[in-house]
Amino acid sequence: MELKGVQTQVVQGKQSSAERKVIAILKVLNESSQPLGSITIARELERYGIHLSERGVRYHLKIADERGYTQSLGRDGRMLTTQGLEELRLALAPEQVGFILQKLELLAFQTTFNPAKRTGQLPINTSLIDKERFREALAAMKDVIEAKLCVCELVATASEGKKLGSVVVPSGTVGLATVCSVAINGVLLKAGIPVVSQFGGVLEVKNAQPERFIAVINYAGTSIDPSEQYIHAGMTSVGKTASTGNGRILANFREMPAPARSLTVEKITALKEAGIGGILALGNTSESICQVPVGMNRVGMILLGGLNPLAAAVEAGIEIENIGESGVVDFEQLVSIRDL
16 A cells, blocks of 8 residues: 555656646747747757657657647747646746746847837737727827827737747737837836836726825736736726726836936937837926835836726726737838728
């Protein structure tokens, strides 16, 4: 009886080891904006202390394929599917408190956009919309775009089987990429301005003016994008805000050193000229902004949530799956949402 118990533990241990390897492979794929082959995956796995032969990687990829976590693109390699991204998020939740903050910092570093030349890569959010309701969703976003309650009116689209950032667009849907507010972090970072992302929240707007945050989630304490959570919980009224000037929208709070304020204003102006807005308010030294206290010799900044247009579409009854901070795209891929 005792021996049988020991054997059971060994089998369970093997299963646990296999699961860890599958999750590690999903992590490697999630970090890449391109499909990866087994040789590259094996090399990247070593960063996580996992040593697998090319044959071993193929074995675990087969498991991931069967579960719908990965998609084979032939000789090009594998891509992570939406189902795989969700599994990765669930599997890593216990160890990923602060994951969103790390993700924001990584995307800011990966931002290469040059506002003057209008070239380079920008971070995006990816939204998956039923292709039968795509036009309806665009119509629901129209007022939000007109009211400038978004980071940018430039978007990218992808059909089923194609990829936007790290997300493969599933069958029956259209992928829509919107510019993420962390693009502003990235441009400021390249200018030598260290921006600290504090929290994502729901901002109350009255008479077209930002009033106060009524809900906040600190980036350092969550593994799920705050905007995704607020939209799913039905806590926004972005469409109403766009049409009446009163309601609740998605917004984010950042801080930076006070001496960097004048250079920040300069970079914000350059971004606006390139078609990227999203800065709702910029405070003065140590000045509270929308009732949020700001540290000594610091400046607070409120950015619009990149998913505000999608929140309006969800409010209109359209089911949409939103994946915040899903990767980067080249600026040249973006087109005006008005042209869709």
